[in-house]
Amino acid sequence: MPAKPGPARPDSGGTATAERASPSRQRLAPEERLPLLLEAAVAEFAEHSYAGASMAGVAARAGVGKGLLCHYFPGGKTELFKTAIRSCIQPIFEEAESLAAGFSGPRREMLRALIAMGYGRMMDRKELALFCLIFAEAGRSPELADFYAEEVLARATSLLDKVLRTGVESGEFRADTAGHACMAQVIIAPTIMGSIWRMMLGESKAPALAAMCEAHARLVLQGLAPTVTD
């Protein structure tokens, strides 16, 4: 059975087009246009969730026609969503990894700095919202789940694991820390939940950022510290 929908009637009349004024037709190089489209997509998805977001809404935010969006993302909404998510998450890890790479002081302080950075990053509601969307959508998209597992969770855990390992070696952290397989996941979990709560409940109702950061750092550092009797 023929597939392509095909819009126009074959021959009849044929006027359909002509004299359409171009209201704002701004021609941009793809390198310039792409970030604008992604920014619009982030805002739209953040506001309406995945299924509720509309391509038309994204296009309108970006000030372009719907067609252009399809031109840039032939994979449709799906592809747009993935690309938008990637574009949000990338910079967070770049910051965290460069912080870790450039840090030379004691591991206690490094861990404290990484935790603080996590809470300090929770500023932009839009990016936060998009980040949280992964949780709702990954269950339906194996591809997204894989992306999260590999590009987010594994990346964060491996960063943290290295800190823990070197801290144990230097005697700053308890020797049995390394024996717990999911310690890194437990340690970052409150940061992520903090993001989620902040996004869900807004600044006024969510647990205060500074207080969470303080309690989090305290619990973790005390929990990892070697005891005298140890």
Add this chain to the structure above:
Amino acid sequence: MPAKPGPARPDSGGTATAERASPSRQRLAPEERLPLLLEAAVAEFAEHSYAGASMAGVAARAGVGKGLLCHYFPGGKTELFKTAIRSCIQPIFEEAESLAAGFSGPRREMLRALIAMGYGRMMDRKELALFCLIFAEAGRSPELADFYAEEVLARATSLLDKVLRTGVESGEFRADTAGHACMAQVIIAPTIMGSIWRMMLGESKAPALAAMCEAHARLVLQGLAPTVTD
């Protein structure tokens, strides 16, 4: 001899008209029907997220006509969603609160038991998925956000705060524990994240439940324990 003569034609074997004896038209009392509808709704929302779920899908799962669903939930999809979520979350808290009420041993053990209960609850993917949906939807529904803030987060933290307070009083936990406003939130965060990861990534790729529970309990109990020098 069209292949599919009409739309779903479940049974209409009968003659031209008359005798509308509908074999599957099962008349149920509202008290019996309601739970069936909610169960179907939970499954549908879990599978398709809020916006992607369809009323027809829920009705089909429940084995009823669309009309009946609208009859039971005149507020439409929105109302159905809220009711379904409430029906999922209720039992979790009932269990946690009854556990807390009946516990008489040391606070350390009670905290450990509560943490373990949290991980033990993460069994049903469907309920888990619905639980995670709140994160994605609350941003758009103030009512849902309020529900979460009051019926979930506040309820959980107040439960935990009581444990911490009495533990400090009994000398089991560090004296400065109570000074940290968000300690309870930090403590439950890994449990919730554990649910989320499990839901997102599935049993095979998510951090192992037992390992997380073990690391979590260890970190928390050590982090709260009074030090010799304290």
Add this chain to the structure above:
Amino acid sequence: MPAKPGPARPDSGGTATAERASPSRQRLAPEERLPLLLEAAVAEFAEHSYAGASMAGVAARAGVGKGLLCHYFPGGKTELFKTAIRSCIQPIFEEAESLAAGFSGPRREMLRALIAMGYGRMMDRKELALFCLIFAEAGRSPELADFYAEEVLARATSLLDKVLRTGVESGEFRADTAGHACMAQVIIAPTIMGSIWRMMLGESKAPALAAMCEAHARLVLQGLAPTVTD
């Protein structure tokens, strides 16, 4: 990645519907509605070809909403097209086969009657047009090609082959007729081409029906007749 498009925004407002008057909402039993839909589809496809036809056009012709069409043909345009085609072709064969079954005279006359019936059937431009659409679409739809091969071509040739065979047996037709594998196809071809021309060119420009029928019958009967020297 989530699949369902999902239309509405989750919670906001929620007025969307209500007070929509029903202008003409006529409830019909599927057995009554279906033929109306098919008739409309035949007309639309005949006028616009497959790709050019629109579901909205069919719905409008039938005086129903677009939704109902999708309700009856969940397979979409594809399914509608196939069903419409079947509904057009069925009666032609029923007529031909009942004519053949009830005919008891000499095979010459039976053959002449069948040819005449073919030309006599070419009355309805719409059905004719739909019939011709198979030619254009079968190349892209193996399923349609199979349908044509089995339900149309094979059925017609087997009908004709039987006439030829019995005619040879009775001595009315040349003994070597049966030796030509595609004689039946060659014999019906002008009838089909006649339909095509009539559909393409209209009554005024197409070869005259009566003349074609006359020339066709003459050529075939003379071509099959045993010669004296045979």
Add this chain to the structure above:
Amino acid sequence: MPAKPGPARPDSGGTATAERASPSRQRLAPEERLPLLLEAAVAEFAEHSYAGASMAGVAARAGVGKGLLCHYFPGGKTELFKTAIRSCIQPIFEEAESLAAGFSGPRREMLRALIAMGYGRMMDRKELALFCLIFAEAGRSPELADFYAEEVLARATSLLDKVLRTGVESGEFRADTAGHACMAQVIIAPTIMGSIWRMMLGESKAPALAAMCEAHARLVLQGLAPTVTD
């Protein structure tokens, strides 16, 4: 690190701006470009039918930009279609007419040769497909219908009529042949149907070419032959 940074980005390896040295931008003279465009159009139309074919598809097949196609065919898809069809049909008639012009033997043999030529021509699926498209589209394009009536059907019939007339004069064909207005149409019809079946059903399922040709020639030559009693 988006997977697909922008839309097709053929080569733009260069720096931000400047140096628009396009490697593939091949400048061709119109006489050279035109046949390439038409060949691409034939392939695209053959594969997707009229309404289903896309200008972008044609441009891509030809390896040019969409703009150039519009430049060559300002009349749009309609014009492109007509031109492509003409370019396909032209050579067939040139061959048939030159065959007829150069033939000097008996009319029987000439007729047999013309029939054989028709079947011999049915080799290229693409051209065949385009040829069959006329049937589907002519109903909607009076211009196309006129083209077919005059440039195809009339041309073929007049060629054949001449053969029949001279054959009657030479005594090779029955005297009453000329009295039948549509004899020529009836005679060529099986050839055209053979093309259509071949195109629709493919080589494997369509009636065998050689068998049809043989049966066709036999029926026609016997049908036209004067009988002893004539």
Add this chain to the structure above:
DNA sequence: AATGAATGAGAATTCATTCAT
């Protein structure tokens, strides 16, 4: 209480065409 035929707004996507470069 229960059904499902019917609706129509709105979603994604495609496409011929224009025009700045």
Add this chain to the structure above:
DNA sequence: AATGAATGAATTCTCATTCAT
């Protein structure tokens, strides 16, 4: 001569909801 970014109308299809039965 040639390109491809940009447009926006048109198309298919979905879906929450209503209401006659």
